[in-house]
Amino acid sequence: MKNSEQKIIDSHLHLDHIHTKHPDRIRWMRERGIIPISWAFAMNIENRESLAAYLRTQADLIHRLNGEGMKCFFLSGIHPRNIPPDLDAEDVKALLSPFLDDPLCLGIGEIGLELGSPREKEIFSAQLAMGEHLREKGKCLGVHTPRENKPKITREILSVLEKYPGLEEITVIDHCMPETIARVLEKGYRAGVTLSPIKASFRDAEEILRRHSEDLNRIMCNTDSGTVFHEDVFRLHCSEDFREVQSSLTFENALQFFRL
Numbered sequence: 001m002k003n004s005e006q007k008i009i010d011s012h013l014h015l016d017h018i019h020t021k022h023p024d025r026i027r028w029m030r031e032r033g034i035i036p037i038s039w040a041f042a043m044n045i046e047n048r049e050s051l052a053a054y055l056r057t058q059a060d061l062i063h064r065l066n067g068e069g070m071k072c073f074f075l076s077g078i079h080p081r082n083i084p085p086d087l088d089a090e091d092v093k094a095l096l097s098p099f100l101d102d103p104l105c106l107g108i109g110e111i112g113l114e115l116g117s118p119r120e121k122e123i124f125s126a127q128l129a130m131g132e133h134l135r136e137k138g139k140c141l142g143v144h145t146p147r148e149n150k151p152k153i154t155r156e157i158l159s160v161l162e163k164y165p166g167l168e169e170i171t172v173i174d175h176c177m178p179e180t181i182a183r184v185l186e187k188g189y190r191a192g193v194t195l196s197p198i199k200a201s202f203r204d205a206e207e208i209l210r211r212h213s214e215d216l217n218r219i220m221c222n223t224d225s226g227t228v229f230h231e232d233v234f235r236l237h238c239s240e241d242f243r244e245v246q247s248s249l250t251f252e253n254a255l256q257f258f259r260l
Contacts, residue, residue: 007033008237009254012110012142012174012192014041014226015065015072016058022229030070032234037258038062038074039110039142041226045082052095054082062104073258075109075142076100077127080120092126100137106258107134107170109142116149116156124160131167138259141171142192145180147199154180158187172220172257175199178207185215190257193249194224195232202236209245216245220254 010029015038018025029036042054055076062074076099078092087095099105111127113120127141134141143161145154157173173184174192177200184191193200193208200208208219223230236242237250254260 008233008250009035009037009220009258009260010222010225010233011037011172011220011254011258012039012194012222012224014038014224015074016061017041017043017226018229019061019065021227025225025229026065026070034234035260036070036072037106037222037254038072040075040077040082041079041110042082045084047084048087048091048095051078051082051084051087055095055099059099059102059105066104073104073106073260075107075140076105077108077111077142078123079110079144080112080114080124083119083123087123089122089126092123093130096127096130097133100134100139105139107139107141109140110144110174111141112144112146112173113153113157113160114144114146116153121156121160124157125163128161128164128167131164131170135167135170139170140258141167143171143173143189145173145175147175150175150177151180154183158183161187161189174222175224176208178204178211181208181212181219185212185218190218190220190253191215193219193221195221195236196223196225196230197232199224202232202239202241205236205242205249216248217253217256219249220257221249 168188
């Protein structure tokens, strides 16, 4: 992809939910040269069968939108709030592997911990165990951190990740805040900052950049838009206050990390 073709990469949103709830925003993103990277998160997962059906539906939508002229990509994975009771850890690889052969699939995500339960850690670990396979294929890992107890659960996520060394360069840990991003960057991971009224503000972004200017090339911004749509990454891209760093935060870093 030539840098001149597009201007913005929203490195984490949920394009399937936008397509359902805000279909007009698909055209809005296309007109502004925004490349969406859609992470997997489903509603009402009851069993393994419904999870598999959701993941296939998500992939099919990305292909359809590309066919209609929208450049977009996706991550396929098992969100900690999407773990069905009948899913065994040994079934995770078979469930996700077919998507990793898809050129529009950039890796596994959205994975991680929500409450930090043993069950969440089991499924998170099963997905991290595919890390070497991802590296061989040039794919990545997209990791979720929750709104509640974020510092504590982020520490637990990093503790689980430590059992899988060598994945730092292919892993982005998302929804980082000023109080959690330092530990993520110190461990060698990429950091995602979600800009929206309910997550990180522009003031939070300014604080992060002030404290971690030396790590600018490892930070990327997103909106996590889905059932609610946020324009904050586009606003950052247009902001005079972030002129010196806006290309890195809204385009270049994600372009390099996702190998687009």
